[in-house]
Amino acid sequence: MSLFWILLLPLIGTLVPLLSARFGRSACAWFTALLPALSLFLVLQAMPAVLRGETLSQTFSWIPALGLELSFRLDGLVLLFLLLILGIGLLIILYARYYLSPQDSMARFYAYLILFMASMVGVVSANNLLQLWIFWELTSISSFLLICFWHHQSEARKGARMALTVTGAGGLALLAGLLLIADIVGSYDLGVVLASGDTLREAPAYPVALILLLLGAFTKSAQFPFHFWLPQAMAAPTPVSAYLHSATMVKAGIFLLARFYPVLSGTELWFLSVGLTGLATLLLGAYIALFKHDLKGLLAYSTISHLGLITLLLGLDTELAAVAALFHVINHATFKASLFMAAGIIDHESGSRDMRKLNGLWHYMPHTATLAMVAAASMAGIPLLNGFLSKEMFFAETLHQETLGSLSWMIPVLATLAGVFAVAYSTRFIHDVFFNGEPIDLPKTPHEPPRYMKIPVEVLVTLCLLLGIFPGFTVGGLLACASAAVLGGGVPAYNLSIWHGFNLPLLMSIVAMAGGLLVYYNRRHLFQFQAQFPQTDAKQVFEQIMQQLVGWARSAHDRLENGSLQRYMFLLLLFALVLLAAPLMDLNATAGQRPNLPVNAVEITAALLLCLSALATMVWHRKRMIALLTLSVVGLIVSITFARFSAPDLALTQLAVEVVTMILLLLALFFLPQKTPKESPPRRVVRDLGIAAMLGGFIGTINYALITRPLHSISDFFLANSKSGGGGSNVVNVILVDFRGFDTLGEITVLGVAALGIYKLIVRMRLYLPAGDESGRAWARDRHPMMLAVISQSLLPLALLVSAYIFLRGHNLPGGGFIAGLVTSVALIQQYVAHGVDWIKGRLNINYQWLIASGVLIATLTGMGSWIFGHPFLSSWFDHFHLPWIGEFELASAMLFDLGVYLTVVGATLLILASLGTLTTNHRPTLAESE
Amino acid sequence: MNVWLEVVVSILLLIGGFFVLVGSIGLARLPDFYTRLHSPTKATTLGMGAILIASMILMSHEQGVLSLHELLITLFLLITAPVTAHMLAKTALHQEAHPLERTRSLQLLPSAREQQPPAGADSHD
Amino acid sequence: MSTHLPILPILLPLLGALLLLLPPLSGSLRRQRAAALLFALLTLLTSLLLLRLQLQGIQLYVLGGWQPPFGIVLVADRLSSLLVLLTSLLGVTSILYACGGADRDGAHLHPLLLFQIMGINGAFLTGDLFNLFVFFEVLLIASYGLLIHGGGKQKTQASFHYVALNLMGSSLFLIALGILYATLGTLNIADMSTKIAALSDGEQALARAGGLLLLVVFGLKAAMLPLHFWLGPAYTAASAPVAALFAIMTKVGIYSMFRIFTVVFGESAGELAFMAQPWIWPLALLTLLAGTVGALASANLRQLSANLVVISVGTLLIAIVLQSEAATSAGLYYLVHSTLVCAALFLLADLIGQQRGKAADWFVMSRRLRQPTLLGILFFVAAMTVAGVPPFSGFVGKVLLLQAAAHSTAQMVWVWPLLLLSSLVVIIALARGGTTLFCRHSNDRSRGEAASPWRVAAVTLLLLAAPLMVILGGPLTQYTREAAGQLHAVPDYLPVLLPGGPS
Amino acid sequence: MEALYASCVGLLSFAGIFLCLRGRTFPVVLGLTLISYAVNLFLFSSGRLLLNAVPILGSGERYADPLPQALVLTAIVIGFAMTAFIVILAMRARADLGNDHVDGHLPPPPTPARERGENR
Amino acid sequence: MLEITLMIVNGTLCVALLLNLWRLLRGPDLTDRILALDTMYINSIALLIVYGIQLRTTLYFEAALLIALLGFVSSVALCKYLLRGDIIE
Amino acid sequence: MSRAFWLPMPRHSALLLIVWLLLNNTLAPGQIVLGALLALLIPLLCAPLRTRQPRVRRPLLALGYLLRLMGDIVVANVEVARLVLGPLQRLQPAFVALPLEIEGELPITLLASTISLTPGTVSAELSCDRKWLYIHALHLTDEQALIAKIKSRYEAPLKEIFAC
Numbered sequence A: 001m002s003l004f005w006i007l008l009l010p011l012i013g014t015l016v017p018l019l020s021a022r023f024g025r026s027a028c029a030w031f032t033a034l035l036p037a038l039s040l041f042l043v044l045q046a047m048p049a050v051l052r053g054e055t056l057s058q059t060f061s062w063i064p065a066l067g068l069e070l071s072f073r074l075d076g077l078v079l080l081f082l083l084l085i086l087g088i089g090l091l092i093i094l095y096a097r098y099y100l101s102p103q104d105s106m107a108r109f110y111a112y113l114i115l116f117m118a119s120m121v122g123v124v125s126a127n128n129l130l131q132l133w134i135f136w137e138l139t140s141i142s143s144f145l146l147i148c149f150w151h152h153q154s155e156a157r158k159g160a161r162m163a164l165t166v167t168g169a170g171g172l173a174l175l176a177g178l179l180l181i182a183d184i185v186g187s188y189d190l191g192v193v194l195a196s197g198d199t200l201r202e203a204p205a206y207p208v209a210l211i212l213l214l215l216g217a218f219t220k221s222a223q224f225p226f227h228f229w230l231p232q233a234m235a236a237p238t239p240v241s242a243y244l245h246s247a248t249m250v251k252a253g254i255f256l257l258a259r260f261y262p263v264l265s266g267t268e269l270w271f272l273s274v275g276l277t278g279l280a281t282l283l284l285g286a287y288i289a290l291f292k293h294d295l296k297g298l299l300a301y302s303t304i305s306h307l308g309l310i311t312l313l314l315g316l317d318t319e320l321a322a323v324a325a326l327f328h329v330i331n332h333a334t335f336k337a338s339l340f341m342a343a344g345i346i347d348h349e350s351g352s353r354d355m356r357k358l359n360g361l362w363h364y365m366p367h368t369a370t371l372a373m374v375a376a377a378s379m380a381g382i383p384l385l386n387g388f389l390s391k392e393m394f395f396a397e398t399l400h401q402e403t404l405g406s407l408s409w410m411i412p413v414l415a416t417l418a419g420v421f422a423v424a425y426s427t428r429f430i431h432d433v434f435f436n437g438e439p440i441d442l443p444k445t446p447h448e449p450p451r452y453m454k455i456p457v458e459v460l461v462t463l464c465l466l467l468g469i470f471p472g473f474t475v476g477g478l479l480a481c482a483s484a485a486v487l488g489g490g491v492p493a494y495n496l497s498i499w500h501g502f503n504l505p506l507l508m509s510i511v512a513m514a515g516g517l518l519v520y521y522n523r524r525h526l527f528q529f530q531a532q533f534p535q536t537d538a539k540q541v542f543e544q545i546m547q548q549l550v551g552w553a554r555s556a557h558d559r560l561e562n563g564s565l566q567r568y569m570f571l572l573l574l575f576a577l578v579l580l581a582a583p584l585m586d587l588n589a590t591a592g593q594r595p596n597l598p599v600n601a602v603e604i605t606a607a608l609l610l611c612l613s614a615l616a617t618m619v620w621h622r623k624r625m626i627a628l629l630t631l632s633v634v635g636l637i638v639s640i641t642f643a644r645f646s647a648p649d650l651a652l653t654q655l656a657v658e659v660v661t662m663i664l665l666l667l668a669l670f671f672l673p674q675k676t677p678k679e680s681p682p683r684r685v686v687r688d689l690g691i692a693a694m695l696g697g698f699i700g701t702i703n704y705a706l707i708t709r710p711l712h713s714i715s716d717f718f719l720a721n722s723k724s725g726g727g728g729s730n731v732v733n734v735i736l737v738d739f740r741g742f743d744t745l746g747e748i749t750v751l752g753v754a755a756l757g758i759y760k761l762i763v764r765m766r767l768y769l770p771a772g773d774e775s776g777r778a779w780a781r782d783r784h785p786m787m788l789a790v791i792s793q794s795l796l797p798l799a800l801l802v803s804a805y806i807f808l809r810g811h812n813l814p815g816g817g818f819i820a821g822l823v824t825s826v827a828l829i830q831q832y833v834a835h836g837v838d839w840i841k842g843r844l845n846i847n848y849q850w851l852i853a854s855g856v857l858i859a860t861l862t863g864m865g866s867w868i869f870g871h872p873f874l875s876s877w878f879d880h881f882h883l884p885w886i887g888e889f890e891l892a893s894a895m896l897f898d899l900g901v902y903l904t905v906v907g908a909t910l911l912i913l914a915s916l917g918t919l920t921t922n923h924r925p926t927l928a929e930s931e
Numbered sequence B: 001m002n003v004w005l006e007v008v009v010s011i012l013l014l015i016g017g018f019f020v021l022v023g024s025i026g027l028a029r030l031p032d033f034y035t036r037l038h039s040p041t042k043a044t045t046l047g048m049g050a051i052l053i054a055s056m057i058l059m060s061h062e063q064g065v066l067s068l069h070e071l072l073i074t075l076f077l078l079i080t081a082p083v084t085a086h087m088l089a090k091t092a093l094h095q096e097a098h099p100l101e102r103t104r105s106l107q108l109l110p111s112a113r114e115q116q117p118p119a120g121a122d123s124h125d
Numbered sequence C: 001m002s003t004h005l006p007i008l009p010i011l012l013p014l015l016g017a018l019l020l021l022l023p024p025l026s027g028s029l030r031r032q033r034a035a036a037l038l039f040a041l042l043t044l045l046t047s048l049l050l051l052r053l054q055l056q057g058i059q060l061y062v063l064g065g066w067q068p069p070f071g072i073v074l075v076a077d078r079l080s081s082l083l084v085l086l087t088s089l090l091g092v093t094s095i096l097y098a099c100g101g102a103d104r105d106g107a108h109l110h111p112l113l114l115f116q117i118m119g120i121n122g123a124f125l126t127g128d129l130f131n132l133f134v135f136f137e138v139l140l141i142a143s144y145g146l147l148i149h150g151g152g153k154q155k156t157q158a159s160f161h162y163v164a165l166n167l168m169g170s171s172l173f174l175i176a177l178g179i180l181y182a183t184l185g186t187l188n189i190a191d192m193s194t195k196i197a198a199l200s201d202g203e204q205a206l207a208r209a210g211g212l213l214l215l216v217v218f219g220l221k222a223a224m225l226p227l228h229f230w231l232g233p234a235y236t237a238a239s240a241p242v243a244a245l246f247a248i249m250t251k252v253g254i255y256s257m258f259r260i261f262t263v264v265f266g267e268s269a270g271e272l273a274f275m276a277q278p279w280i281w282p283l284a285l286l287t288l289l290a291g292t293v294g295a296l297a298s299a300n301l302r303q304l305s306a307n308l309v310v311i312s313v314g315t316l317l318i319a320i321v322l323q324s325e326a327a328t329s330a331g332l333y334y335l336v337h338s339t340l341v342c343a344a345l346f347l348l349a350d351l352i353g354q355q356r357g358k359a360a361d362w363f364v365m366s367r368r369l370r371q372p373t374l375l376g377i378l379f380f381v382a383a384m385t386v387a388g389v390p391p392f393s394g395f396v397g398k399v400l401l402l403q404a405a406a407h408s409t410a411q412m413v414w415v416w417p418l419l420l421l422s423s424l425v426v427i428i429a430l431a432r433g434g435t436t437l438f439c440r441h442s443n444d445r446s447r448g449e450a451a452s453p454w455r456v457a458a459v460t461l462l463l464l465a466a467p468l469m470v471i472l473g474g475p476l477t478q479y480t481r482e483a484a485g486q487l488h489a490v491p492d493y494l495p496v497l498l499p500g501g502p503s
Numbered sequence D: 001m002e003a004l005y006a007s008c009v010g011l012l013s014f015a016g017i018f019l020c021l022r023g024r025t026f027p028v029v030l031g032l033t034l035i036s037y038a039v040n041l042f043l044f045s046s047g048r049l050l051l052n053a054v055p056i057l058g059s060g061e062r063y064a065d066p067l068p069q070a071l072v073l074t075a076i077v078i079g080f081a082m083t084a085f086i087v088i089l090a091m092r093a094r095a096d097l098g099n100d101h102v103d104g105h106l107p108p109p110p111t112p113a114r115e116r117g118e119n120r
Numbered sequence E: 001m002l003e004i005t006l007m008i009v010n011g012t013l014c015v016a017l018l019l020n021l022w023r024l025l026r027g028p029d030l031t032d033r034i035l036a037l038d039t040m041y042i043n044s045i046a047l048l049i050v051y052g053i054q055l056r057t058t059l060y061f062e063a064a065l066l067i068a069l070l071g072f073v074s075s076v077a078l079c080k081y082l083l084r085g086d087i088i089e
Numbered sequence F: 001m002s003r004a005f006w007l008p009m010p011r012h013s014a015l016l017l018i019v020w021l022l023l024n025n026t027l028a029p030g031q032i033v034l035g036a037l038l039a040l041l042i043p044l045l046c047a048p049l050r051t052r053q054p055r056v057r058r059p060l061l062a063l064g065y066l067l068r069l070m071g072d073i074v075v076a077n078v079e080v081a082r083l084v085l086g087p088l089q090r091l092q093p094a095f096v097a098l099p100l101e102i103e104g105e106l107p108i109t110l111l112a113s114t115i116s117l118t119p120g121t122v123s124a125e126l127s128c129d130r131k132w133l134y135i136h137a138l139h140l141t142d143e144q145a146l147i148a149k150i151k152s153r154y155e156a157p158l159k160e161i162f163a164c
């Protein structure tokens, strides 16, 4: 049987509860337990081999580029954790069946829980660093889901978010750490990494990698100063707390420390960072636990404290300490899980977790009370229970280190102090809940829980006893092989027995017990002392910090993106300016070698006209009509410039476009506000003038530098092949319809789509129609001056003829489909101006949308026509024919293509016009009405 | 090139250039809009005509075929110039452009603006 | 037909759009939907076939039979066919989603979506710089039309900014084209790369100016800081299927940067080799930062998604500046992933918003969702994917990029903290947003309508990629590695790209 | 000649850019139009300036570079489409937002500090 | 001789165009400016024709023809705008 | 189909053919065929946008009118040139209301155009009832003489040409 099934079964098991929910709650629980149980069975099957000291592993390739493999590892350490995860997991499934109320979705809960279980299995069994990280993150996610299970509670949401934030941050740090380790070692394979301890410790990046990895571990294991999320996670249902926050997830950090112990430990940095963090956490947790009135709060801080203890043990960096750490992992899991479950039962059956209300429950639930008291005793470290054994080992190990030099004595003293508090809060858990008078104001009368709900607690408490009394027999083998995995081979000699004789550790235990009882007895003074300090709610602080962060982000974001086009445009231009400045400074000689053309009067005049008009447009942009007129002059001069420098086609196009644009602008002006206020402050104007001048200067300079240099271009090809290959002597037109016909196809598509877009814009437009012009004068009432109408009518055929002329000759002489289309459009626009939209619409019922579409379609199909002859898209075809009497003439596919262009242009222009025409109402005063 | 041809073309060009210039001088010089309206409308027609005829003659000679298409431009200008002038005058009337003080029959302006018969002219017909 | 395969992803959507505008399809919405879906699916199919075809070698489609560098060519290599496939897939989902009702909000939605697909595919496939400009304009004008779909103040205002900035961008593009043509005398991208090293000093400075102007243009399209301002308002305002398709638009800018700054101004460019990267470097980090801050500041899911797009842009820019083949490969994987998941998020925002009534997708208390489980699962998957949390596709791209950045400590110390920090912030923002959207309920007992199956199908289709891209991560990263190899070794492919030799 | 030409291109860009930075839609449209003139001239001149060299075969001994001309033609058409769109969009903005400011909302009127002091 | 004539004619056309611009910028009424623009259109036709004569080519004929047609349309549209606001109602 | 459908404007068609040949500077048979085709096609397209206008009844007279107009234009130009270049103080502009006798849109338009093209006059406005044409004169000495001249020299022939 493949080892993978150990991981795969719980993964698949995630779906089981969702599918089995319909069969009832008990069935759901049983079905859910099935696959994890099977998985546990597989683990047990593999156990003997592992206990013999074998390391089982299995690998599949997954994403080699990433270094990610699906690789499973089963050694002693993995075995220990797998037993905990799967074993306690099964108990939790049973417990949760009774814990959850009928309103709670059991399927959802179990799905999350099994997902978490699978993730944990994945973490511990990963033999690939990335795989480990993947499952590590999954534990964060599934724990988020579990904490947030009662998502209608604000507490739960906040607690879950906080846990996710902290563990998420840790996860990312861990990723960085793992990537660094892999980078140093050169492999993501855990086996390789574990064999490269010296390489790692000597690498310059070792401290960074270590710290990053520790960040991952500490956040997960709630080590100081990242401990604050764990108490907030208590908003989760108690089974979750019992499982995640005592037995498994928080141990993932410990697992990580243990896993990398062979390669990362053994340095001063390790001791200082791990050991001192553990010590601080141990003390802090134990101390705070005492003051928590909430049962689960007490347990949460106690958990923090115990995790600190294990961390400290690993930090002590001795082999025995490591063994003790592993032992305490087991012990803590057993007693803390049972305590959480007991607390859950109390909460469930009495309706409260407040120890100030809970009193004397012994009378109501003696069975549960017994179990809880045994577990609590174990937590306190009472002999005959497993907690005692590992604590004893811990005390012993604190005595055996000298890293802190002359301050080394402090560690055992502080450890004992933590022991004192542990005994105190354990005593409180027992005395304050089960004795201490009668309950106060409980929502329900407490009673024993359902039979099966107690079974998990019983199992765990029995384990506490068994481990405590027969440690060697019960866990000796497991511990030995786990320690071997952690220590990388040699296991130190140790003795797992209850009685080691009278020694210093025993004394420390006695001191702790006596001190603990004393502290608890005098708790009133201590509580009073503690009450002086303001209570800080971690959740509130965290939320506040988050709010502040969001607020800060928002104001930063809003300050940057203030919704002003002027600023965006300015930044765009500034960016272009900065980018252009650098290469221009490299440009030593502005002028090139090419001989310049002479200048004559016409050119100077044209330049003068162009510049003056452009400046006038700029200066008088608020006098809209004048600006429009000067803009037209600019357009006119530009087209004449094209003509002068040998580009008649361009001149024609520019002219036609110019007029259509002007008409469009006139149409727009009618609806735009008639006055443009002067609102730019002088400083803004100067700034804009500055950037405009600089950028304009740059563009001019570049232009000059370019056109004074000689050019060798691909154009000779076009001149050489235009006639022979394209069948036309107007090379520009042949380029447009043949050599680069694909550009033209795109271009007419743009035109057509623009018209469609404009149609979309206009269809929903509701505009106010000004009743008079800028000076407030009412509009003239003569809608369609008669002379204009008559002349326009007679001009139309002429204009159409001209456009046909321009169309037909385009291939050989200046002209072409586009210009012809624009001329046709202008001629028709002239009809609109002379007669109005309604008049035209009534007489010329053309669907312009169809015209556009068929235009582009004709061009496209012309291009596809060449497929029939086995040529690529847009391959042209032309031939000369001779008919008697008529003479020689040419037919070319380019003509058809150009026809498409023509139709598109006409359709697009007129669609825009016709839709604009629908904007005005017919209820404006006219001459006819006034008569 | 034939000298006479050159002379004819040159003269036509000069005439054209002159009238075009006169049109623009008038546009710049005349005192009010209504008077300015006259000069380009007319001067340019003749000016353009002359230049176009010069082009016709020269091109016919150059290409060896009768080149008459310049006539079309003349035709266009002759058809459109009056309409442009009419529209501009109409606009000026509507916008109440200030005529020269000494213009005669200024009393006609209000009725012209309203496109009504002149006041007191009902007896006509 | 297979000889014409490279052009079909451009022609099919074009033909579809045109037929949709003509009778008999223009008359009925139902016929429009069917036809639009059909053409989108055909495009997807041909994209797939093209992807398969070019595995045998780069496919060159010589338009009109005019050999490069004289005519326009389409180049289907690993990179372009992958992106064409991505676009086509996105197109299918957008149209599918639009069939769920968004196409009733205004005219011509389906044709415009098809035009947009045509433009984007064209931009990816063309091997000619001016043709790239033309396709930029096609996709832009289609996007203008799409952006205003549905109407409303927000759209109008966002559109004006978007259009005005892009018009300026197009002008700069033309100037850049003018400069490059005036110095290199050619428009074919591969041909340009052969010419650039031989320029004289002065021409070199000018070509550099042209190249840097292109950086402005592509930066604007890609939403690189400080040119990213249009993105937030536009993507937030756009109708859902439109925003989903827009998710690929920024990638066109990124793609063009890859093409121009590693091919034309790549290793063989002599003095001008990798001349844009030093400029992109700080901007990439700042873009990432801006997106991250924006994500934290977002007040609704669409804003958040838009900022996630900005973050993805920053990340991709980092992939560009890292310059190595590994980084490019990582970038390409990340590009595909981020496009799909951002698109899914935009659609989800709409789905969620519709069920939450007035509160829409704002992060405020609202009535309960009609389908909390379904949408919750979809959102959860999308959130994990986009945040780069395993096991979904996000982490692969991110880890690949982190690995690529590890090759130089100088780059690592910037990239790693920023990238990881940004991931954390995204997780925080998504957790805050998600818990509010799904868990904070008011007392309003009214219920919205259930999501139409079209829409759910579209989102699911997009999100299926999240696990699939991880499961198939091996072959996929292999593919992106090959694509990066082709991109970085253009001189080796010149005989294919310019069969007749350089001009 | 080249210097004169380049100066004109520079000046057109200058005027256009300045107008693009204005706060109302109409000047922005004007500015974009001016810039497109400048850009078209710029792109056109990338084939260098030649007199009497129309690229029509048989019309003379030498020909100007036809390619930039074709490119500019395409650019003009596309520019026209884009200009048309933004013009109508400006109208739509006016319709939807009630004003013609490029940001869709009018900037707050400048209130000198003195005035505010008086109001208090 | 023709060359000199052409130079002179070019000169007069330039002066004419500058005068037109002066009127266009000066105004005072919008109608004056429109008239100036219209005249400018016509003068540029002359300029193109003369250029054609100079180069002995008819390639600029269409441009001249188009200016004639388009100049008219644009002047009329401008007038209509001043008269009615909406030019295509 | 009736002839009016296929050939809605025969005169226009003829004119268009001529213009086509003018445009192409040719009498090649191919161009004639093409021109004829267009001359038939374009009126067909324009037909819907046409309003009925009075026919030219006397084409010869029209030709004479055209020639006279040409002559007058030349004179007008010289006249205007003199006025423009002369001292402006002596300029006496005037508005004149011209009572119209002819009817019909086309004849009135032609008259107005003629007036605008000829010596020192511009047709400024037409009254709604189309009975009055407002004229601006650049330099007017005798109003009645001007009216009489217009009526006899232009209006009367036009009336005859269109027989209205």
Ligand code: NA
Binding pocket: A354, A355, A356, A357, A358, A359, A431, A432, A433, A436
């Ligand atoms: Na109590």
Ligand code: NA
Binding pocket: A635, A657, A658, A661, D033, D036, D080
């Ligand atoms: Na324009």
